[in-house]
Amino acid sequence: MDDRKILNPWGEDLIEDYKRLIKKFGISDFKEIKPYYPNPNHLIRRDIVFGHRGFKLVLNSIIKKRKFNVLSGIKPSGPFHLGTLTTAWEIVDFQKQGGNTFYCIADVEAYEDNGIPIKDSFETAVDNVADILALGLDYKKAYIYRQSSEYRVKDLAIEFSRGVTLNMLKAIYGLREFGLYISAMIQVGDILLPQLEDFGGPAPTVIPVGVDQDPHIRLTRDIAKKFKKYNFVPPAATYHKLMRGLDGSDKMSKRNPMSYFTLNEDPQSIRKKIMNAFTGGRNSAAEQRELGGQPHRCNIYDLYKFHFILDDNELKKIYQECINGDILCGECKKIAIDKILNFIEKHNKKKEKFIDIAREILK
Amino acid sequence: MDDRKILNPWGEDLIEDYKRLIKKFGISDFKEIKPYYPNPNHLIRRDIVFGHRGFKLVLNSIIKKRKFNVLSGIKPSGPFHLGTLTTAWEIVDFQKQGGNTFYCIADVEAYEDNGIPIKDSFETAVDNVADILALGLDYKKAYIYRQSSEYRVKDLAIEFSRGVTLNMLKAIYGLREFGLYISAMIQVGDILLPQLEDFGGPAPTVIPVGVDQDPHIRLTRDIAKKFKKYNFVPPAATYHKLMRGLDGSDKMSKRNPMSYFTLNEDPQSIRKKIMNAFTGGRNSAAEQRELGGQPHRCNIYDLYKFHFILDDNELKKIYQECINGDILCGECKKIAIDKILNFIEKHNKKKEKFIDIAREILK
Numbered sequence: 001m002d003d004r005k006i007l008n009p010w011g012e013d014l015i016e017d018y019k020r021l022i023k024k025f026g027i028s029d030f031k032e033i034k035p036y037y038p039n040p041n042h043l044i045r046r047d048i049v050f051g052h053r054g055f056k057l058v059l060n061s062i063i064k065k066r067k068f069n070v071l072s073g074i075k076p077s078g079p080f081h082l083g084t085l086t087t088a089w090e091i092v093d094f095q096k097q098g099g100n101t102f103y104c105i106a107d108v109e110a111y112e113d114n115g116i117p118i119k120d121s122f123e124t125a126v127d128n129v130a131d132i133l134a135l136g137l138d139y140k141k142a143y144i145y146r147q148s149s150e151y152r153v154k155d156l157a158i159e160f161s162r163g164v165t166l167n168m169l170k171a172i173y174g175l176r177e178f179g180l181y182i183s184a185m186i187q188v189g190d191i192l193l194p195q196l197e198d199f200g201g202p203a204p205t206v207i208p209v210g211v212d213q214d215p216h217i218r219l220t221r222d223i224a225k226k227f228k229k230y231n232f233v234p235p236a237a238t239y240h241k242l243m244r245g246l247d248g249s250d251k252m253s254k255r256n257p258m259s260y261f262t263l264n265e266d267p268q269s270i271r272k273k274i275m276n277a278f279t280g281g282r283n284s285a286a287e288q289r290e291l292g293g294q295p296h297r298c299n300i301y302d303l304y305k306f307h308f309i310l311d312d313n314e315l316k317k318i319y320q321e322c323i324n325g326d327i328l329c330g331e332c333k334k335i336a337i338d339k340i341l342n343f344i345e346k347h348n349k350k351k352e353k354f355i356d357i358a359r360e361i362l363k
Numbered sequence: 364m365d366d367r368k369i370l371n372p373w374g375e376d377l378i379e380d381y382k383r384l385i386k387k388f389g390i391s392d393f394k395e396i397k398p399y400y401p402n403p404n405h406l407i408r409r410d411i412v413f414g415h416r417g418f419k420l421v422l423n424s425i426i427k428k429r430k431f432n433v434l435s436g437i438k439p440s441g442p443f444h445l446g447t448l449t450t451a452w453e454i455v456d457f458q459k460q461g462g463n464t465f466y467c468i469a470d471v472e473a474y475e476d477n478g479i480p481i482k483d484s485f486e487t488a489v490d491n492v493a494d495i496l497a498l499g500l501d502y503k504k505a506y507i508y509r510q511s512s513e514y515r516v517k518d519l520a521i522e523f524s525r526g527v528t529l530n531m532l533k534a535i536y537g538l539r540e541f542g543l544y545i546s547a548m549i550q551v552g553d554i555l556l557p558q559l560e561d562f563g564g565p566a567p568t569v570i571p572v573g574v575d576q577d578p579h580i581r582l583t584r585d586i587a588k589k590f591k592k593y594n595f596v597p598p599a600a601t602y603h604k605l606m607r608g609l610d611g612s613d614k615m616s617k618r619n620p621m622s623y624f625t626l627n628e629d630p631q632s633i634r635k636k637i638m639n640a641f642t643g644g645r646n647s648a649a650e651q652r653e654l655g656g657q658p659h660r661c662n663i664y665d666l667y668k669f670h671f672i673l674d675d676n677e678l679k680k681i682y683q684e685c686i687n688g689d690i691l692c693g694e695c696k697k698i699a700i701d702k703i704l705n706f707i708e709k710h711n712k713k714k715e716k717f718i719d720i721a722r723e724i725l726k
Contacts, residue, residue, distance in 0.1 A: 033626070093574060109522060110524050112521075112524065113523070115525065134596065148518075151514050151517075154514075154517055154518075154521065155517075158471060158475075158545060158549075159474070159515065161475065161541050161542040161545040162475050162478065162540075162542040163542075163560050164541050164542075165540055166529075166538070166539075166540065166541050167546075169541060171394060175529070176529075177525075177528055177529065178524050178527050178528060178532060178544065179524040179525035179526075179527075181529075181541065182524040182548075185545075186521075340416065363414075
């Protein structure tokens, strides 16, 4: 497996050995700072957030209740799915920890990468923003914007273009089309936007991302150091693990609809995907009662761990039942379906109230 | 000589064989349409405008007094010089012919290409605009803008980026830094700006340029055809010859200050450059009286032809005196100095009045 390919934010490649990534790309191990993190969320507690770059400065701000920023975003090319949900938990939590919050609708990226015209992605963007608000983001304390309307971001992208060479872009992203490089530069602009004087100037900033987004972070940190006149604090990142495909594939992928579900999906479709999901079960019920299940290999367990059981004791209980062989996969899947459909039903009720607000914000 | 190198808008390469360029790059010969051009200016009359792409549509609009646009611009990296002056005559004349006029201050290009920060090029831009107004551009009937402030141009650049590949850019411009490619895309945005609905929608548009700018024109015509939703009329260009260096070098170049002068230059310095200029003179006065001078090889004659003798009869007279050996180079240079310093003195008086207006326009 080629490591460069692993860390491809636009790709569909395998993510499997996080320790190796830490070593190879110089990502710092989150475990070293975890003990100092006040009130860690479930993703941190469960080592789903496994790595970081430069996060100590942000952690220091959290501990000392000093100013820091958090920025995340979504490409409005489709509904919120299980992957975007991980980042959503993180940004909502960083906001609660006191971060000045920026949420970017990457509609220019959706255009450059997927060919979706800006005006066509608007309604998807409204839907995505309603999701993040329903998940707990306080829009009154957040700057939510579309790339296409945020000229400061585009201006930064154009300015920073003088700081990169084609060779740098090729080394980081591989040989890509020109529009994707532009879109990468615009993301650099997004990440540094919170540190402009308009938003109070340089300050520690964290970008919570899936580890596949590391190339953007590395490029942005390089550029932040290069453009000294801004006095940017090199932006930090937390890296979370990526969920495997529900169907047993290595990664959730839009190209493979059985590998994931979205928050907008029909309950029957979600039910079916979960019933078909790949688990850590044994060859027979008898064998499983004897040997126990294998939650570390189980996509249902991952659903609990990432999203749908936030209470650690409850998670431990089901883990124990699984490895003891006290619960079989069929039963466990039914529990999962109940929990998930219940979550989604409640979520959608909350979300309804935010649709108009979201549209107003993005206008 | 490598033809790709010739047509390099950022380069410092030789331009010598215009007929070959016409053949090799599919530039159309201007002579074919010249007879139909009403009231041709001195550049057209003298075949300094030697080629075009797609200009028949614009010519048709001129003849039938229909709508057309003209766009030109300047990179605010220094004062108006003899090269920019050629384009200036053209845009002023196209405006008089009835063209909706756009004048672009390419401050993003000055940044990407020369590293001049946008704020630092502002005063140069003011000076440049005062020059073009003093040369006769009617600012009340023109849209004069800075690239850095014209978000429609930047948005077009970002949109069109999806329509080009790195290979296209490499084929047209050679292997360049990323920022220069961005700057090329922004120029594409400039050239198509006049055809946006905000300015009345698709219409024939001419870009008068030195032939070294042909790569931009070709790229823009490709893109105009590709983005069908805009219904762009592929922009036309007129191509003018480039002046040789006054000092006998192949081309005027900022790297070689003896090769050109600017309109802001100290009269003593201009005088000196003209006195040192390379002419079509013979080895001795006696020989010259016998054989006559060689105006087609003479930079002083070029100064007359491009800029400083607009009356054809006066030009013919001095040509005749030269080839007859009736006038020697020293005398001719004195005439040139008088004409040029007189021109510049008058120009600067007019220009003074436009400085505040220019600053107001660019604010």
